[in-house]
Amino acid sequence: MARRRPMMAANWKMNKLLGEAREYVEQLLPRIEGVEGADVALFVPLTALSEVVRLTEGTPVLAGAQNFYYKDSGAFTGEVSAPMLLDVGAGAVVVGHSERREIFGETDEMVARKAARAVSAGLLPVVCIGETKEERDSGGMWEKVSGQVRAVFEHLDDDISGEAIVFAYEPIWAIGTGDTATPEDAQDATGKVRGLLGELRGEDFAGAVRILYGGSVKPGNVEEIMAQEDVDGGLVGGASLEAESFAELVNAAANV
Numbered sequence: 001m002a003r004r005r006p007m008m009a010a011n012w013k014m015n016k017l018l019g020e021a022r023e024y025v026e027q028l029l030p031r032i033e034g035v036e037g038a039d040v041a042l043f044v045p046l047t048a049l050s051e052v053v054r055l056t057e058g059t060p061v062l063a064g065a066q067n068f069y070y071k072d073s074g075a076f077t078g079e080v081s082a083p084m085l086l087d088v089g090a091g092a093v094v095v096g097h098s099e100r101r102e103i104f105g106e107t108d109e110m111v112a113r114k115a116a117r118a119v120s121a122g123l124l125p126v127v128c129i130g131e132t133k134e135e136r137d138s139g140g141m142w143e144k145v146s147g148q149v150r151a152v153f154e155h156l157d158d159d160i161s162g163e164a165i166v167f168a169y170e171p172i173w174a175i176g177t178g179d180t181a182t183p184e185d186a187q188d189a190t191g192k193v194r195g196l197l198g199e200l201r202g203e204d205f206a207g208a209v210r211i212l213y214g215g216s217v218k219p220g221n222v223e224e225i226m227a228q229e230d231v232d233g234g235l236v237g238g239a240s241l242e243a244e245s246f247a248e249l250v251n252a253a254a255n256v
């Protein structure tokens with residue numbers, strides 16, 4: 001199976017004021033100049049989004065949001081819609097991050113509707129899936145993860161291409177803990193996800209979908225994780241907050 005174009009994505013989570021966001025982009029761009037072998041995405045707080053779009057205009061960096069709501073407008077206090085994200089120039093959006101699911105109560109159904117709306121709006125969704133420590137320890141990893149993936153396909157149009165959606169396998173026990181999944185665990189989960197995508201939408205579709213790994217990715221472990229056949233990149237929290245270390249990750253992804 002041909003390898004897909006790698007993607008290295010930063011998830012800043014709830015970090016960085018405007019000035020810090022500006023400084024970061026100014027530090028990042030020269031460090032990744034000329035890198036051609038990977039897509040680069042920055043998922044930033046909404047308050048910094050239009051500024052990051054402006055500063056990355058004309059560069060290969062894709063600016064995106066970390067969440068949105070699947071309705072386009074109306075009485076949904078505190079939410080933003082896909083047209084609003086497009087309006088400020090966003091190209092992508094994280095959907096169903098485990099922090100949204102666990103802290104803010106997002107269900108598989110909501111995540112699926114968001115993924116479908118992002119695709120139909122022309123935003124690239126990075127749909128997060130992953131199990132808790134308890135689920136893994138009790139042998140329930142695949143039941144959880146496969147259920148999350150299947151739910152997404154209940155709402156996604158039949159005719160979308162594999163390039164229109166990205167999944168990120170992020171085992172919850174590996175997020176922000178320094179406790180990275182082993183490369184074998186990352187391959188096991190991403191390989192199973194790709195197998196399921198093949199069952200659901202056929203081999204061509206499955207072969208085109210990028211599946212990222214997230215959970216304590218850092219410069220010291222990125223190469224062995226990226227070396228796995230079904231891992232097409234990373235979704236990175238902590239190690240993406242410094243431009244210098246994120247630039248190292250981008251360069252590593254581009255050299256796979």
Ligand code: 13P
Pocket residue numbers: 011097170174175176177178214215216217235236237238239
């Ligand atoms: P860390 O890289 O800090 O473990 O976070 C991973 C993550 O949740 C990215 O979305």
